[in-house]
């Protein structure tokens with residue numbers, strides 16, 4: 001009470017006012033100020049429910065990811081302010097499910113509805129603790145300590161793309177499989193947590209959903225990824241009042257969050273050409289999410305209590321700086337080299353055929369067994385098709401055209417005249433005799449007009 005107020009106007013940006021109590025103002029950030037006002041796209045007050053948070057924050061990002069863009073949602077705030085609750089959820093009630101399970105459910109639901117594309121989905125779960133990366137989805141491990149998990153390292157290719165060595169990408173065909181992987185990761189996260197190493201507080205966790213999609217027959221693949229990030233608590237070392245091992249941790253956390261802040265500051269200054277991404281593992285991994293090819297949403301979590309006023313103001317300030325960054329998200333499309341080769345080979349063949357036909361230079365080589373088989377199949381389909389408008393397309397290769405003519409002729413000759421009218425022959429041909437009794441037998445497709453016997457000019461009945 002009397003510490004903050006929210007002005008949540010539907011039409012414009014919502015604003016949050018943090019009021020510094022008089023007894024705290026002395027020696028505070030700026031002892032002349034009594035209140036601090038911040039504007040945000042949306043403010044969720046204490047009563048906000050997880051489904052509302054999902055609908056306003058995660059759903060729009062998930063939709064972009066489904067459309068082929070990269071997305072990131074990261075939660076930043078002091079320890080205990082609700083980052084994990086927002087990103088992963090609370091364990092007590094089903095309705096407390098956080099952004100990750102709801103997003104998985106939404107994404108798989110959408111994928112199931114769309115039959116126009118073939119989708120493949122993978123997930124990865126990375127924990128960064130004291131500047132070391134750990135794979136939380138390692139299925140083999142029986143870790144009792146974080147250090148038992150496979151270590152993930154960063155590699156950079158010549159194009160400055162970041163690759164994470166040792167981070168497993170696990171395929172998830174449906175929501176259930178993806179949730180099981182989330183559960184495995186969260187279990188590993190918890191097992192590795194000791195009193196000295198409260199992983200949830202002291203480490204950064206990045207759950208990533210990788211989606212690739214392709215239209216059947218197309219060589220173009222769309223790839224997108226969605227990072228859901230639970231950052232370490234942002235409190236200051238002086239406040240935590242710790243020493244020894246915990247101090248080392250706190251320094252690391254502070255250092256990596258400090259580097260995150262430096263990256264954010266550098267990005268907000270338009271003139272800066274160098275952005276210090278490489279200073280920490282977390283900023284390297286989130287490089288694309290910060291000032292790159294990504295739709296990024298930041299959630300600032302506050303625990304507005306008298307003791308936490310300075311932390312809350314620091315978090316809001318940080319969020320305002322992040323809001324200044326402009327990212328440029330592009331559609332991530334690439335060509336599948338295998339499919340491209342198949343398509344190009346086909347195109348080359350067609351062009352060769354056409355060229356041979358136009359220049360009159362026919363190939364003399366024999367048709368291969370494979371080509372003959374293909375032609376036989378085409379012929380069979382063509383001959384069995386009752387549609388008079390059906391066509392037989394073998395391309396502009398005279399060898400193939402000749403082969404087809406020969407086979408159609410053989411097929412016709414094989415039809416026994418006496419068998420005319422049998423169900424089988426009627427399927428495609430009608431066989432009639434010349435009226436002048438010259439024994440000429442004409443065979444013609446059903447639906448063709450009356451024909452003349454070539455030799456006698458006699459009518460051939462239909």
Ligand SMILES: Nc1ncnc2c1ncn2[C@@H]1O[C@H](COP(=O)(O)OP(=O)(O)OP(=O)(O)O)[C@@H](O)[C@H]1O
Pocket residue numbers: 077078079080081082083084085086090200201202231232233234301
């Ligand atoms: N909106 C909420 N409704 C109900 N309980 C909440 C809410 N937000 C947080 N909590 C509870 O508050 C406690 C601390 O939240 P949480 O663990 O999410 O904080 P955190 O910011 O992730 O902290 P840390 O930095 O230590 O990881 C948890 O017990 C959580 O269940």
